[in-house]
Amino acid sequence: MSKTIYTNGVIYTLDSNQPVVESVVIENGKILDLGSHQEMSLQWGRAGARVIDLQGKMVTPGLIDSHLHMSGIAFNFLDLDLTGVTSKSEMLDKIKQKANTVPPGKWLIGMGWDENLFTEGTIPTIDELDRVAPHCPIYLKRICYHAFLVNSKALEMSHYHPTIEVPQGGRAVLDPQTKKPTGLLLESASQLVTKHIPDKTYDELKNGLGQAMKFAIKKGLTSVHTNDPAYLGGLQQTYRMYDELLNQEQNGLRCNLLIDYPYLPALKEKGMFAGFGNEKLQIGAIKIFADGAFGRRTALLSEPYHDEPGQFGEAMQTEEVLFNIVKDARAQSMPIAVHTIGDQALENVLNILDQFPKVNYRDRIIHTSLVREDLIARLADPSIVADIQPRFVVGDYPWVIDRIGKERESYLYAWKSLLSNRVICAGGSDAPVEPVDPLLGIHAAVTRKTPGKNEVWNESQKISMFEAVKLFTVGGAYATNEETIKGTISRGKLADMTVYSKNLFELDNPDELLNTNIEMTIIDGKIQEV
The missing domain is CATH 3.10.310.70 (Diaminopimelate Epimerase; Chain A, domain 1)
Incomplete structure (x- = not known):
């Protein structure tokens, strides 16, 4: 197969060995080489090589959404x-x-x-x-x-x-x-x-899923971690649908499937496990709910809600049930991915995880919305990923302050504190709860404000543009233990890249993110047509 050279770009590899290059050489869907335009042209630009001019555009590793619902x-x-x-x-x-x-x-x-x-x-x-x-x-x-x-x-x-x-x-x-x-x-x-609503037909669901994949690619995403079996007719039908769309019909998006815990026995029956599949489609962690959400005061807190004293929220499972779910997952060597909004829910989950040996894949704390100093220290564990959704700032402020009170705000969506304490963090949207557009997630992470408004929420927890981009690239790869094959533009890794209309690292104002376009989404070295 002939080589493809993407050249004349400002390519941020996020690999410290070669942080910025002008050209990337791709063969068989993998990155063969990278360097200056002149070096790569001389080394690889012989007859037969396809050359694509990036026209000075910014390029990063392919964007990854670490938690959504396709x-x-x-x-x-x-x-x-x-x-x-x-x-x-x-x-x-x-x-x-x-x-x-x-x-x-x-x-x-x-x-x-x-x-x-x-x-x-x-x-x-x-x-x-x-x-x-x-x-x-x-x-x-x-x-x-x-x-x-x-x-x-x-x-x-x-x-x-x-x-x-x-x-x-x-x-x-x-x-x-x-x-x-x-x-x-x-x-x-x-x-x-x-239970009384008739299911949509297989073809209806598959058609909608195919449209969703194209929409995600249009937004610059090359990989997503998605949780769907409860909505797509169970484990078998969900896997079949993704397999047909990705492996048979060659839709470009890479998908890692979070599996709801009731389907754990079905996974065993099918001989599936974390990492089962290929680079296009993989089984991921077991999805569990520990608590609810702030909006209806169902997130489980260690101190009462500010606007409803006496109300602490609700555990979705008793601690005994949660323990047994994790026990069953571990019996199949499966990692877990736990929806955890409140700090008491987080403490409960960490206490249970401490009672079990680690497995080959990292456990994920999805949302990690409200933390405490002692819990941040416990999250700084190489076997745990904090799976965060920066756009929640836009969806939850200012009313969330009424719920938790001003005195706890410094621990709400405390991304800077997490990163400063070396907690592994991955960035997602939780779409359709928030928009699937990763540029909106990056904007929320660096500004902590609603587009078009001036009020900044908990400014001390802003993160840099570089840190925000890493959430949606390097972090997403760590969440599925794929950091050796994606997340950076490095030799031997998958040739997934995202190309932007503006250089995110040279913006005069981060609000310019809001009118930055995705110029190309490249998966397996190929520009995706959507």
């Missing part, structure tokens, strides 16, 4: 997308428009609503939902996937009754006067409804 992005292409809605009336209008296209009895599914963005009104009531869609059941996922809205038709089709048993860790919110459902379901209470 299935959720897929559903944005298939269902009602309420992301960015800024009022109750706008939300109800969108639901009504969609409902007018839905036949009677067919479910209307939506996602992305966030009442914290509302400039007018609050969460729609069940009566209001009934008025805009009386003929079809509605199920609307909040942007965090920890709260859900349904109408009366949905409750009727789910056989809801006042004495129904709500799954542990969940709550069906009732009107304090009438004791009737408000239409709001929290956490696992959603299972009362979801």
Whole structure:
């Protein structure tokens, strides 16, 4: 196979041996050589070599999103997308428009609503939902996937009754006067409804997933770590879908699959394990929930919520159950990836991990939102990765300060403290909770503010542009123990690179990130067409 030379660029390798080069030579999807334009042209530019002029553009290793839900992005292409809605009336209008296209009895599914963005009104009531869609059941996922809205038709089709048993860790919110459902379901209470929603067909799901992959590549991503089996029909169907799209149909994106713990026995039955697969598609860690989220005060804290004294949040599993889940994972030599928002949840998880031997792959603390000094020291372990989502600053401030209080803010999204204490950190979006665009994540990490606004949140925890880019490259590779094959532009590594319209390290103002474009996404040495 002929060689390809990407040349005349400002190529930041993130490899300390050769930090900046002008040219990269690629053969068979791997980096063969790198150096100056002149050196690489003389050494490799003979007849047959394909030369691609980067026209002075900035290049980094391919961007990696360490935690998202490709299935959720897929559903944005298939269902009602309420992301960015800024009022109750706008939300109800969108639901009504969609409902007018839905036949009677067919479910209307939506996602992305966030009442914290509302400039007018609050969460729609069940009566209001009934008025805009009386003929079809509605199920609307909040942007965090920890709260859900349904109408009366949905409750009727789910056989809801006042004495129904709500799954542990969940709550069906009732009107304090009438004791009737408000239409709001929290956490696992959603299972009362979801088991009655017909599954999308395989072809529908696969089509949406394929669109999601192209969208991620368009945003400069070359690899993603994604958690999907609960939404794509289980382990077998999820793996089959990814295998067809990536290995058979040659969609370019590299995907590492986090597997929800109920599918642990199925992994064993299929002979799958962490690292099973190839460089395109791999099985990753076992995904567990330790707690909820700040929005509904379900994140588990060591001290009470500032705006609701006496409320500490909720553990999604008892410590005994969590211990046994980790025990079962370790019995199969599997690493774990734990959704951990509150500091008490983090302490509980670290206490349990201390009781088990390490495995060949790093464990991941997903979100690591609220920490303490003693917990940061415990996270500084080479077998643990803090899987952080910088864009949460935009989604959670300023209301999150009401939840935790000003005195704890210095430990909220404390990325500088984590990095300064040598905690291995990887950067993700948690899309569709936050936008999949990694440049928005980098912007949040270096500015700690909402685009278009001036207020900076907890400025001491800002990180540098270089540190932020490393989160989405080197850090992402460490999260899946792939630092020997990706994360830097180095000889022998996978030829994955991202090309930008501006040099991120020479911006006069980090807000220029907001109008920086992805010029090329290169995977296996090939420019991806999307």
